[in-house]
Amino acid sequence: MAYKCPRCSQPVQRGYSSTAQVAAGLVGALFYAAFGDFQCAKCGKIANHEFPPEVRTKMTMMSLILVVCAIAVAIGAFFLLAAMQ
Ligand SMILES: [Zn+2]
Numbered sequence: 001m002a003y004k005c006p007r008c009s010q011p012v013q014r015g016y017s018s019t020a021q022v023a024a025g026l027v028g029a030l031f032y033a034a035f036g037d038f039q040c041a042k043c044g045k046i047a048n049h050e051f052p053p054e055v056r057t058k059m060t061m062m063s064l065i066l067v068v069c070a071i072a073v074a075i076g077a078f079f080l081l082a083a084m085q
Pocket residue numbers: 005006007008009010040041042043044
């Protein structure tokens with residue numbers, strides 16, 4: 001998913017946190033990807049409200065999909081653990 005920086009039109013990336021990944025594994029990483037800030041190589045951190053409304057709508061949809069995936073992974077892991085006991 002490549003969004004454009006509202007300031008310089010360069011592609012921006014999600015700021016991934018290795019700490020969140022270590023702390024909570026895949027689910028934590030997914031949640032961080034859904035709600036983390038964007039990073040522009042030139043401008044640094046970009047707040048969500050700086051993006052145009054149609055881009056923010058798309059981001060919200062992507063965030064919802066990521067959250068659904070995270071919940072599905074959590075439920076899958078739960079049943080896997082339950083089945084192993
Ligand atoms: Zn920028």
